[in-house]
Amino acid sequence: MKRILVGIKRVVDYNVRIRVKPDGTGVVTDGVKMSINPFDEIALEEALRIKERGGADEVVVATVGPADTQQQLRTALAMGADRALLVQADGVIEPLVAARALLKLVEREQPLLVILGKQAIDDDNGQTAQILAALWNRPQATYASKIEITGETARVTREVDAGLETLDVDLPAVISTDLRLNEPRYVKLPDIMKAKKKPLDTLPLADLGVQARTQLKLVRFEAPPQRQKGIRVKDAAELVDALKKKGLL
Amino acid sequence: MSVQILIVAEHDGTRLNVSTAKCVTCARAVSGAVVTVAVFAADAAAVAAQAAQLAGVDKVLAVDNPANAHALAAVLAPQVAALAGPYALVLGPSTTFGKDLMARVGGLLDAPQVSDIMAIESAVRFRRPIYAGNAILTVEAVDAPKVVGTVRTASFEGAASGGSAAVEKVSLNVTLPTHTRFVSVSAARNDRPDLQTAARVISGGRALGSADGFKILYSLADKVGAAVGASRAAVDAGYAPNEMQVGQTGKIIAPELYMAVGISGAIQHLTGIKDARTIVAINKDGEAPIFEVADFGLVGDLFQVIPEIERLL
Numbered sequence: 001m002k003r004i005l006v007g008i009k010r011v012v013d014y015n016v017r018i019r020v021k022p023d024g025t026g027v028v029t030d031g032v033k034m035s036i037n038p039f040d041e042i043a044l045e046e047a048l049r050i051k052e053r054g055g056a057d058e059v060v061v062a063t064v065g066p067a068d069t070q071q072q073l074r075t076a077l078a079m080g081a082d083r084a085l086l087v088q089a090d091g092v093i094e095p096l097v098a099a100r101a102l103l104k105l106v107e108r109e110q111p112l113l114v115i116l117g118k119q120a121i122d123d124d125n126g127q128t129a130q131i132l133a134a135l136w137n138r139p140q141a142t143y144a145s146k147i148e149i150t151g152e153t154a155r156v157t158r159e160v161d162a163g164l165e166t167l168d169v170d171l172p173a174v175i176s177t178d179l180r181l182n183e184p185r186y187v188k189l190p191d192i193m194k195a196k197k198k199p200l201d202t203l204p205l206a207d208l209g210v211q212a213r214t215q216l217k218l219v220r221f222e223a224p225p226q227r228q229k230g231i232r233v234k235d236a237a238e239l240v241d242a243l244k245k246k247g248l249l
Numbered sequence: 250m251s252v253q254i255l256i257v258a259e260h261d262g263t264r265l266n267v268s269t270a271k272c273v274t275c276a277r278a279v280s281g282a283v284v285t286v287a288v289f290a291a292d293a294a295a296v297a298a299q300a301a302q303l304a305g306v307d308k309v310l311a312v313d314n315p316a317n318a319h320a321l322a323a324v325l326a327p328q329v330a331a332l333a334g335p336y337a338l339v340l341g342p343s344t345t346f347g348k349d350l351m352a353r354v355g356g357l358l359d360a361p362q363v364s365d366i367m368a369i370e371s372a373v374r375f376r377r378p379i380y381a382g383n384a385i386l387t388v389e390a391v392d393a394p395k396v397v398g399t400v401r402t403a404s405f406e407g408a409a410s411g412g413s414a415a416v417e418k419v420s421l422n423v424t425l426p427t428h429t430r431f432v433s434v435s436a437a438r439n440d441r442p443d444l445q446t447a448a449r450v451i452s453g454g455r456a457l458g459s460a461d462g463f464k465i466l467y468s469l470a471d472k473v474g475a476a477v478g479a480s481r482a483a484v485d486a487g488y489a490p491n492e493m494q495v496g497q498t499g500k501i502i503a504p505e506l507y508m509a510v511g512i513s514g515a516i517q518h519l520t521g522i523k524d525a526r527t528i529v530a531i532n533k534d535g536e537a538p539i540f541e542v543a544d545f546g547l548v549g550d551l552f553q554v555i556p557e558i559e560r561l562l
Binding site for chain 1: 386
């Protein structure tokens with residue numbers, strides 16, 4: 001069975017305006033809309049497209065997180081994933097722990113490909129795909145904007161600072177997605193109904209033999225310094241004068 | 250007490266990237282820092298010599314290997330891990346090169362990584378942006394013999410030249426994988442200043458209307474020696490290539506002068522420019538959020554304003 005494993009994370013929805021708690025212990029998440037991390041949605045969409053082209057037989061979506069993450073897994077099933085795995089753990093999951101948990105799932109599921117988002121939009125760590133590839137001792141192709149699979153190899157175009165880089169990686173491999181890989185599909189109502197019948201298994205993190213250690217203590221959260229609002233100029237001449245006075249032109 | 254810090258150099262085979270000099274400044278902020286820069290290349294001599302000239306570098310390790318001709322994380326990571334033994338802190342730049350590589354290094358070393366370090370308070374205590382820069386988090390490593398980090402280059406000045414560190418050739422007995430192979434990289438045009446290091450940057454948004462519309466920005470940029478950037482909306486619309494994207498998911502920059510032309514100022518764009526010294530906004534919508542952060546705002550038609558600025562110079 002050719003299988004693709006997709007990792008998703010439950011995060012504060014990207015449209016929510018983030019507020020730091022006054023006591024500096026975190027950001028406000030009470031009553032805030034939660035969603036699948038947008039880069040992970042792209043990862044799932046890509047896996048579904050590969051399957052639809054005949055490149056895979058099954059798409060399994062997995063997450064490490066609290067029980068509530070079932071909601072996001074159901075959304076992923078509604079998008080088209082065949083089954084879902086919830087590795088249940090509360091509190092902060094550091095990337096090393098998430099990658100270790102995913103590695104356990106990889107050992108069970110033997111996927112051809114693991115696709116993850118390049119970073120989660122909450123902690124912005126951007127590490128899990130690379131760590132998983134390291135622990136698995138397999139290739140990584142991060143920041144993918146195009147994936148072509150031919151036999152035992154994937155040709156991946158990556159968005160790098162210099163432009164676009166192309167790599168060939170032997171499968172199995174870990175790929176992380178960038179924004180322009182695809183545009184995820186919208187979930188249709190009948191699919192939400194169908195998703196309720198799809199398998200969703202829950203495994204406690206400890207049952208996988210992974211220790212939920214934390215090595216980075218979150219000392220303090222602060223709001224970023226605000227820029228002072230500047231002045232309006234009336235035309236190009238006034239702007240050029242102002243910039244010349246500051247020695248900027 | 251001395252703190253041993255290893256920095257993985259970023260380079261293109263012949264020239265050291267300025268991101269490395271910024272990592273040196275970050276490392277030097279640790280009291281008692283002893284800074285070693287490692288250069289991995291097919292032939293590391295030229296780049297190692299440049300690294301040795303950075304003030305604040307104590308030693309340079311040059312690792313030659315034909316497999317290092319292209320920077321592949323899967324190939325470099327085991328070599329970095331093999332060198333990492335004596336170091337408490339292993340740093341790389343928070344560029345696509347460093348982000349791709351360092352997390353893999355952290356995985357091999359079983360060491361936690363602090364991503365996007367914007368300030369360093371000690372060898373174990375750091376400040377970093379989260380939620381696209383909407384919050385700043387102070388983290389402290391505990392129970393970690395070794396910490397890996399990526400350095401947010403916009404937060405640090407590059408170390409000056411004037412150093413004279415010794416260069417030591419190192420050969421590593423590490424089996425390197427062949428499962429990852431470089432195919433090609435698109436040739437970036439280099440007749441304009443580099444977006445990430447330019448003192449002046451002019452960026453265009455969707456209001457430019459087309460790739461052709463961007464020509465007025467290129468023309469002005471060439472007159473003032475600026476790099477040209479673009480908003481995500483402009484890149485998504487195909488007006489500019491992806492490597493020009495400025496913002497949280499593109500490049501994070503800190504030029505002396507940033508001109509946002511026809512850019513409304515979505516949060517993810519503002520995250521990429523908030524360390525700019527002076528921000529100029531030119532937009533026909535006076536209510537656009539970009540004006541909230543701009544030092545100078547001009548409400549007007551960019552297709553008239555930009556050529557006029559060029560004429561006035």
